[in-house]
Structures are given as C-alpha cells and as structure tokens.
Amino acid sequence: MTDLRSTLATSGPIDLASRPSDDTPAFEGKKKDAQLQLPQIGEQLMQTQELLFANGRAGTTDRKVLILLQGMDTSGKGGTLRHVAGLVDPQGLKITAFKAPTEEERAQDFLWRIERQLPEPGMIGVFDRSHYEDVLIGRVRELAPADEIERRYDAINDFEKRFVDDGGVLLKCFLHISANDQKERLAERLDDPTKYWKYNPGDLDERALWPRYQEAYEVVLERCSTEHAPWHVVPAGRKWYRNWAIATMLGETLAELGLDWPAADFDVEAEKKRLATM
Amino acid sequence: MTDLRSTLATSGPIDLASRPSDDTPAFEGKKKDAQLQLPQIGEQLMQTQELLFANGRAGTTDRKVLILLQGMDTSGKGGTLRHVAGLVDPQGLKITAFKAPTEEERAQDFLWRIERQLPEPGMIGVFDRSHYEDVLIGRVRELAPADEIERRYDAINDFEKRFVDDGGVLLKCFLHISANDQKERLAERLDDPTKYWKYNPGDLDERALWPRYQEAYEVVLERCSTEHAPWHVVPAGRKWYRNWAIATMLGETLAELGLDWPAADFDVEAEKKRLATM
Numbered sequence: 001m002t003d004l005r006s007t008l009a010t011s012g013p014i015d016l017a018s019r020p021s022d023d024t025p026a027f028e029g030k031k032k033d034a035q036l037q038l039p040q041i042g043e044q045l046m047q048t049q050e051l052l053f054a055n056g057r058a059g060t061t062d063r064k065v066l067i068l069l070q071g072m073d074t075s076g077k078g079g080t081l082r083h084v085a086g087l088v089d090p091q092g093l094k095i096t097a098f099k100a101p102t103e104e105e106r107a108q109d110f111l112w113r114i115e116r117q118l119p120e121p122g123m124i125g126v127f128d129r130s131h132y133e134d135v136l137i138g139r140v141r142e143l144a145p146a147d148e149i150e151r152r153y154d155a156i157n158d159f160e161k162r163f164v165d166d167g168g169v170l171l172k173c174f175l176h177i178s179a180n181d182q183k184e185r186l187a188e189r190l191d192d193p194t195k196y197w198k199y200n201p202g203d204l205d206e207r208a209l210w211p212r213y214q215e216a217y218e219v220v221l222e223r224c225s226t227e228h229a230p231w232h233v234v235p236a237g238r239k240w241y242r243n244w245a246i247a248t249m250l251g252e253t254l255a256e257l258g259l260d261w262p263a264a265d266f267d268v269e270a271e272k273k274r275l276a277t278m
Numbered sequence: 279m280t281d282l283r284s285t286l287a288t289s290g291p292i293d294l295a296s297r298p299s300d301d302t303p304a305f306e307g308k309k310k311d312a313q314l315q316l317p318q319i320g321e322q323l324m325q326t327q328e329l330l331f332a333n334g335r336a337g338t339t340d341r342k343v344l345i346l347l348q349g350m351d352t353s354g355k356g357g358t359l360r361h362v363a364g365l366v367d368p369q370g371l372k373i374t375a376f377k378a379p380t381e382e383e384r385a386q387d388f389l390w391r392i393e394r395q396l397p398e399p400g401m402i403g404v405f406d407r408s409h410y411e412d413v414l415i416g417r418v419r420e421l422a423p424a425d426e427i428e429r430r431y432d433a434i435n436d437f438e439k440r441f442v443d444d445g446g447v448l449l450k451c452f453l454h455i456s457a458n459d460q461k462e463r464l465a466e467r468l469d470d471p472t473k474y475w476k477y478n479p480g481d482l483d484e485r486a487l488w489p490r491y492q493e494a495y496e497v498v499l500e501r502c503s504t505e506h507a508p509w510h511v512v513p514a515g516r517k518w519y520r521n522w523a524i525a526t527m528l529g530e531t532l533a534e535l536g537l538d539w540p541a542a543d544f545d546v547e548a549e550k551k552r553l554a555t556m
Contacts, residue, residue, distance in 0.1 A: 054475040082367045089360045090368050091406075097369070128369075183553065190550050196542040197332040204552055264474040272468050274482055275461065 002026065004248045005171075008232040014221045016214050021178040021237030027244060034244040041247045042087035048254035049124060051261065053092040056122010058262035062167030064119040065253055067246070068127045070136070070220075071175030072213060073203045074185035076236050077128050080175070083243045084250065085126050094119050097128040110134040110152065111159050118163060124250075131156055132220055139216045140209055153223045160229040170229040171253050173246055174221060175236035179210050280304065282526045283449075286510040292499045294492050299456040299515030305522060312522040319525045320365035326532035327402060329539065331370040334400010336540035340445030342397040343531055345524070346405045348414070348498075349453030350491060351481045352463035354514050355406050358453070361521045362528065363404050372397050375406040388412040388430065389437050396441060402528075409434055410498055417494045418487055431501045438507040448507040449531050451524055452499060453514035457488050 007026045027034065055061035067085075069077045085093060096117040105113045111131055119125030135152050138144050144152075160170055177185075186203060189195040206213070225231035232249065236242040285304045305312065333339035345363075347355045363371060374395040383391045389409055397403030413430050416422050422430075438448055455463075464481060467473040484491070503509040510527065514520040 054472075058475045078369060081369045085368045086364070086366075088364075090363045090371055090373055091356060091359045091375070093368055095368055183556070186553055187550070190546055190553065193542075194539045196546070197336045197540045199542070199544070199549070201544045201549060204549070204556065207556055261472045262475045264471075264477070266477070266479045268468055268474070271477070271479060271482070272465070275464055275468065278461070278482065278485055 003252055004245060005230075005232060005252055008234060008245065008249070009230040010221050010225050010233050011230065012222065014218055014233070016176065016218055016221075016233075019176060019233065019235070021176050021181050021235050023235040024238065024241045025235070025245075027241060031238070031240045034240045038083070038087070038243060038247060041244075041251055044251055045088050045247065045254065048251070048257070048259075049088045049092050051259040052124070052254060052257060053089065053122050055259050055262050056092075056120065058265070059121075060262040061259060062121050063169070063257050063259065064121050064123050064125065064167060065169045065171065065250070065257075066119055066125040066127065066163070067250060068130050068132075068170060068172045069175065070130060070132050070173070070217075071236060072177060072182055072210075073206060074182050074189075075175035075177045076239055076242050077175065078198075079239055080173075080242060080246055081126060081128060084247045085124075087247060088124060092122065093124050093126065095126045095128065098130060098133060110138075111155065115159075118168070121167065131159070132224075135220055136213065136216045137206075139219070140212045153219075156224055157226055157229075160224075160226070164228040169253055169257070171246075171249055172225075172229060172231045173234050173249070174217065174231055175242060176233050177236050179207075181237045182207060182210075281530055282523060283508075283510060283530055286512060286523065286527070287508040288499050288503050288511050289508065290500065292496055292511070294454065294496055294499075294511075297454060297511065297513070299454050299459050299513050301513040302516065302519045303513070303523075305519060309516070309518045312518045316361070316365070316521060316525060319522075319529055322529050323366050323525065323532065326529065326535070326537075327366045327370050329537040330402070330532060330535060331367065331400050333537050333540050334370070334398065336543070337399075338540040339537060340399050341447070341535050341537065342399050342401050342403065342445060343447045343449065343528070343535075344397055344403040344405065344441070345528060346408050346410075346448060346450045347453065348408060348410050348451070348495075349514060350455060350460055350488075351484060352460050352467075353453035353455045354517055354520050355453065356476075357517055358451075358520060358524055359404060359406060362525045363402075365525060366402060366528075370400065371402050371404065373404045373406065376408060376411060388416075389433065393437075396446070399445065409437070410502075413498055414491065414494045415484075417497075418490045431497075434502055435504055435507075438502075438504070442506040447531055447535070449524075449527055450503075450507060450509045451512050451527070452495065452509055453520060454511050455514050457485075459515045460485065460488075 004026050069080055071077060081095060114131045135149055139149050189199040221231050234242055234245050282304050347358055349355060359373060392409045413427055417427050467477040499509050512520055512523050
C-alpha cells in the first residue's frame with residue numbers, strides 16, 4: 001500500500017484551480033466505507049499515540065507531531081479537529097487556534113507566538129491556522145511590506161527545519177475546496193439558525209478576494225513544501241474523504257516513529273517485592 | 279430519573295473506608311451495558327457541548343464547565359481523560375495536568391497557577407489534580423505550616439465560589455478506590471512492560487501513607503463540599519462504572535446550562551443576497 005502522504009504531497013508549481021476538490025485520491029470505496037473505517041483508524045491512532053505519549057512521559061524521546069491545518073473559510077478545519085483530533089487521547093493532544101495576532105504578538109517577530117505553542121516531546125499538536133497566515137492574509141491584505149512578506153517564506157522553512165531537527169514531525173495539510181464549495185457551505189450556514197454562530201459577514205469580504213488567496217496559497221505550496229516538511233493538498237470538497245485522509249496520514253506519521261515502550265528506569269523485581277509487603 | 283450528581287454528592291463527615299469502591303450507584307445493568315451506553319452519552323455530550331462552545335464563540339455566554347479529578351495513584355484520572363474527555367469535541371476542551379509546583383509557582387499563592395488555567399466561556403476544562411493537592415499532599419507531607427493548610431480550605435471555597443459566580447460550573451469528582459484496588463493496579467503495572475512508564479517508585483512511598491491520605495481526603499470532602507461546588511464520591515474500583523458515572527454527570531451538567539443557539543448578530547437576508555452575487 002502506498003503511503004497516502006506521498007500521494008497527497010505537493011512539490012513545485014501548483015495550479016489549484018485545476019485540482020478538483022471532490023477528488024478522493026487513493027481511497028477505494030464509498031462514503032460509508034470511509035466512515036466505517038474511521039473508528040478502526042482511531043483504534044490504531046490511540047495505540048501508536050500512547051507509545052509516543054508514554055515515551056514523552058518517561059523522558060525517552062524528543063519526538064512530537066504537529067498537524068498544521070490551513071484552508072479557506074468553511075474548508076473544514078473545525079470539522080477535522082472534531083472528527084480526526086477527536087480520535088486520539090486528549091491527554092496527548094494540544095490544539096492551538098491562531099486568531100488575528102494581539103498587539104503584544106504584533107510587537108514580536110511573526111514566529112514568536114507560534115514557537116510558544118509547539119508541542120512538547122510525546123505530544124501531538126494541532127494548529128488551526130498557523131504562521132502561514134502571515135504570508136496568506138498578510139500578503140493578500142498587505143499587512144506587511146512586500147520585502148518582509150518575501151523574507152518570511154525562508155524564515156518559515158528555517159523555523160520548520162529546526163522543529164524537525166529537534167525531533168518534530170510536521171504534517172501540513174491544505175484543505176482544498178472550490179469557490180463553489182465555499183458558496184454552498186456559507187449558504188448552509190445562513191439557512192440554518194444552528195449554524196449562524198459559524199458565520200461572520202467578514203467571511204464574504206475574504207471571499208471577494210478568492211483569486212488572490214488562491215494565488216497566495218500557490219506561492220506557499222510551492223515555496224514552503226520542503227523535503228523536511230512537505231505540504232499535502234487534501235481535497236476537502238467531500239468531508240468524509242478529508243477526515244479519512246488526514247486520519248490516515250496521521251496514522252502513517254505515528255507508525256513511522258517506530259517507538260517502543262520505554263524500559264523501566266527502576267528495579268522491577270525489587271519494586272514487586274516492596275509492593276507485596278504493603 | 280434521579281440526577282446522578284445528587285446521588286454521588288457528599289455532605290458532612292464521611293468515612294471512606296466504609297464505602298465500597300466497587301459499588302455502582304444508580305446504574306442498572308452490567309459492564310457491557312455501561313460500555314454500550316458510553317458512545318450514546320458521547321453523542322449527547324457532543325450536542326450540548328456544541329451549544330456551549332457556540333455561545334462561547336459568539337460571546338453570548340459566560341458559562342463554562344470545569345471537571346476536577348482527584349484520587350490516589352491508579353484511581354483512573356488518566357483513564358477518565360481518555361474515555362470521558364475523549365468523548366467531546368477537543369476544540370472545546372482544555373485539559374490541565376497539575377504536577378508538583380515549579381519554583382515560580384511556589385513563590386505565589388497556591389491558587390495563582392490554578393486561576394490561570396480556568397476555562398474560558400464556552401469551554402470545558404478538566405483538571406487532572408488541582409488546588410486540592412495543596413491540602414492533600416500539602417497536609418500529609420507537611421509542605422506548609424499547619425495554620426496555612428488550615429487557611430486554604432476556606433480560600434478554596436471562596437475561590438470556587440467566585441468561579442461559580444462568574445458563570446462557571448464545577449464538577450468535582452473524587453475517584454474512590456480501596457488500598458487493595460491500588461495494590462492490584464500497581465502490580466499490573468509492574469507485570470506489564472507496556473505499563474512500566476506509568477509506574478514510579480515514589481508511588482509506593484505515597485502508598486505507605488495511605489491512611490493519612492484517606493484522612494486528608496475526608497477533611498477535604500467534608501470542608502469543601504459546598505452548595506455551590508459539591509464533591510462527588512465516584513466509586514472507581516470498576517473502571518466502566520467510573521467512566522459511565524463521570525460521563526453521565528457531565529451530560530447532566532451540560533444539559534442543565536439550558537443554552538440555546540446564539541442569534542445572528544448580522545442581517546441574515548442581506549447576507550444571503552450578498553452571497554448570491556458572489
């Protein structure tokens with residue numbers, strides 16, 4: 001079986017408009033099959049995650065995993081958190097949702113607030129948005145001078161390289177939807193009072209800039225898909241595929257760590273004897 | 279159906295030794311029934327939690343829930359996190375595991391580090407250990423002068439009252455096991471190399487003080503089970519009951535908030551028209 005990560009990884013120039021968002025690469029079957037597989041994948045995730053977590057607690061690993069989610073509004077970052085991150089033990093999970101930076105954060109380098117949220121050894125971190133916002137909305141809305149934006153691509157690659165050198169694994173997922181997918185999903189939110197809270201009139205202001213955002217994503221995918229931290233383009237027009245794909249890639253990532261249970265750092269037999277007397 | 283929280287709530291003096299840890303109050307059925315019910319309870323939790331989360335995001339509530347877990351080693355705080363906290367959307371969950379305080383933390387009032395981890399509106403917080411350690415190990419190991427320990431019970435009650443007055447709901451769960459339960463569980467950890475990482479020789483040093491810890495818990499349960507934040511004694515000798523009971527009480531807590539979906543703070547029809555043109 002081919003690794004799904006290599007199937008979805010991108011390198012070189014990319015044309016998002018030519019990529020169908022309802023594609024289901026490497027998946028055999030139908031929606032129901034994917035939904036049935038998810039709990040099974042979840043069981044495996046729990047097991048491999050526990051190995052990671054155990055080694056983190058025991059202080060026997062520097063490994064940690066960071067899932068990074070980016071995508072246009074309604075692309076399903078929240079749904080991924082609920083359905084995929086929800087499969088693992090919450091003890092070993094650290095989710096960070098990055099909003100517009102605060103004044104304190106803006107006074108620092110753009111990576112300052114990111115670095116503080118990197119997962120510790122043994123943990124799975126999830127970034128709901130990330131430092132990439134600084135070259136996405138940052139570029140589209142011209143929130144920083146052009147040469148500063150330009151500087152950031154390399155700064156990001158260096159930053160991610162340091163994380164990987166330090167035992168981290170990055171799973172960068174771009175949730176790819178079409179402008180039409182977004183239109184349908186925004187319309188659903190406006191049609192359903194239980195979804196009003198997910199809607200913000202500002203979403204339409206961003207939508208008006210759709211082509212510029214797609215271009216900014218294309219630059220990111222080309223310049224920041226590196227050997228140490230490739231970008232994966234996850235077709236997210238079908239929610240079930242998106243969930244299946246990200247869960248599968250997380251499973252591959254955890255399995256590849258190849259961790260074993262930490263050895264006892266105490267005398268097992270002596271402890272057994274001591275316990276027996278108590 | 280009686281509220282499980284009132285069934286398990288404690289008030290007045292309590293004798294833990296006389297309480298069987300394998301009791302299953304208010305549960306009809308067998309282990310399998312409880313395990314089958316858990317995913318159903320999980321579905322309900324997801325729904326009521328989403329209401330809470332939605333209101334938090336919309337800024338329309340000050341409500342938040344804090345589950346506080348205390349218990350002797352092996353009583354199942356980690357298992358509860360995995361199996362109960364794992365039922366809800368991790369986006370709306372904030373878990374804090376309190377370890378021995380750092381030097382910085384020790385320089386402050388004992389509630390300082392706790393206050394910083396209280397959940398925001400819309401969130402479910404879980405404390406794996408808590409400020410109660412400061413009147414448990416703090417008392418047993420005499421980590422502070424007797425009059426300071428004495429002061430803390432009232433300080434805790436005041437602190438919790440402020441949290442409740444501020445829209446918080448506290449679900450304080452003491453995971454009750456017997457000395458024999460603990461012996462069996464520690465022995466299991468020593469017999470199983472996949473569990474060595476959960477074992478620490480220091481656990482036996484604490485076990486040697488079992489009667490003093492039970493007494494310290496009895497004082498806590500008597501003095502800090504208040505009307506605004508009662509303690510619940512959860513028999514935790516059977517893991518399936520512990521999970522069922524805490525999930526059930528969390529469900530009761532969330533349902534009782536009686537939240538509704540936040541109203542739109544924008545003109546729905548105007549937005550529909552705007553979207554249609556884009």
